[in-house]
Amino acid sequence: MGRVLTAIGLMSGTSMDGIDIAVVRTDGDSIVDRGPSAGYAYDPQFRERLKQGLEDARSILKREERPGTLADIERDLTLRHALAVRMFLQENNILPDNVDVIGFHGQTVLHRPDQALTVQLGDGDLLARETGIDVVYDMRANDMAHGGQGAPLIPAYHAAMARGLSKVGEIATPVVFVNIGGISNLTYIGAGEEIVAYDSGPGNTLIDQWVEAHAGIPYDQGGMIASEGGVLRELADRYLSHPFFSAEKRRSLDRNDFAPPAAGDASLEDGARTLAHVTAAGIVRSARPPLPQARVLAAEALDLNGDSMEAEAWAYLAVRSRYGLPLTYPGTTGVSRPVSGGRVAAKHAQAESA
Structure with a gap:
C-alpha cells in the first residue's frame, strides 16, 4: 500500500x-x-x-x-x-x-x-x-x-474501522454500522470482510424540516421537542408503507424522496416524535433479512x-x-x-x- x-x-x-x-x-x-x-x-x-x-x-x-x-x-x-x-x-x-x-x-x-x-x-x-x-x-x-x-x-470507511476495532478486541464481526445523517444508511461487515450497505430511509432531514418550519430552529437539539410528543401511528404508517421499504431493488435516496408532514397533520411535538420513530423503524424495516439479537452501542462507547x-x-x-x-x-x-x-x-x- x-x-x-x-x-x-x-x-x-x-x-x-x-x-x-x-x-x-x-x-x-x-x-x-x-x-x-x-x-x-x-x-x-x-x-x-x-x-x-x-x-x-x-x-x-x-x-x-x-x-x-x-x-x-x-x-x-x-x-x-x-x-x-x-x-x-x-x-x-x-x-x-x-x-x-x-x-x-x-x-x-x-x-x-x-x-x-x-x-x-x-x-x-x-x-x-x-x-x-x-x-x-x-x-x-x-x-x-x-x-x-x-x-x-x-461503508469503505466503516469496514476500515471494523478491522481496527476487531484487532484490539473491541468488537467482533459480523457487525452493522448505522449512520443517521440526513438520510440513514446501514453497513453490514461479515466475518470474512463481506460488505453490504444501503440507504435505509429518511434520517434527520424530515425532523429538521419539520422543526424549522414550525419552530423556526434548524434542528431538534438533543431530541428535546420530540421527547415532549407522542407517536401518531397513522402518520408513521403512512411513511413506513412507502414503496421504498418493500421494493426488491435497493436504491439510494434523495432528500426530496420523503416530504415532511403537512402543517395540520400533527402538533410540533407529536410531529417530531413521530418522525424520530419513522427514522428508527425505517432502519429496522430496511434490514432484510432481519438482524438477529445484537448488542447496540453508541459510536462514543467505542471511542468513535x-x-x-x-x-x-x-x-x-x-x-x-x-x-x-x-x-x-x-x-x-x-x-x-x-x-x-x-x-x-x-x-x-x-x-x-x-
Whole structure:
C-alpha cells in the first residue's frame, strides 16, 4: 500500500446545517489515525439560499448544469468551505503544507440514481487555490458511470474501522454500522470482510424540516421537542408503507424522496416524535433479512465520534482515491465491479479573495 497521508475531510450533508471537518492520517487501507474535528454552522441566510438551490436544481438534466442561483451558490459554498479549513487549521496549529489532501464532498442538491444523475455543488479547483492543498472531489460520479447508485460511500470507511476495532478486541464481526445523517444508511461487515450497505430511509432531514418550519430552529437539539410528543401511528404508517421499504431493488435516496408532514397533520411535538420513530423503524424495516439479537452501542462507547464520522470518511476516501483503491463495491452501491473515483484539483499558488 501507499505511504500514510494526512487528509482533511469536509462534509456538508443533506441537513444543510453546516460544514463538518476532520483530520485522518491513513494509508487508505488498514492504518487509520483519527485526529481533531470540528463543525462550522451555516448562517441562516445562506441556508435559505441552499433551500432555493434545491428548487433550482430540479431542472438539471446534466451534471455540469448550474441553472438559476446554483452557480453563485456553488462559488459561495466553496469559499465558505475554504474559510472553515483555514479556521480549523489555525485552531489546531496545523500548517497547510502538512496536509496532503482534502476530501471535499460538497452539497448534494440533486440525486436521481435511476437516471444515473447526482449533483454535488463544490468547485474543487477554487478550493485548492484558496487553501493551497490538493483536493479530491466529485467522488460519486464514477460509481454511477459503472452502474452504481452513487451512495452510500461511507461503508469503505466503516469496514476500515471494523478491522481496527476487531484487532484490539473491541468488537467482533459480523457487525452493522448505522449512520443517521440526513438520510440513514446501514453497513453490514461479515466475518470474512463481506460488505453490504444501503440507504435505509429518511434520517434527520424530515425532523429538521419539520422543526424549522414550525419552530423556526434548524434542528431538534438533543431530541428535546420530540421527547415532549407522542407517536401518531397513522402518520408513521403512512411513511413506513412507502414503496421504498418493500421494493426488491435497493436504491439510494434523495432528500426530496420523503416530504415532511403537512402543517395540520400533527402538533410540533407529536410531529417530531413521530418522525424520530419513522427514522428508527425505517432502519429496522430496511434490514432484510432481519438482524438477529445484537448488542447496540453508541459510536462514543467505542471511542468513535458520531458527529465527525462522515467527515473522517471523506478524508479516508480521498486517500483511497489518490491511490486508485475502490471507493464502492457491488454490495454497497450495486456498481458492476469495485471502482475508485473522484477528481483531483491540484493546489495553486494564487488564491482568490473571499
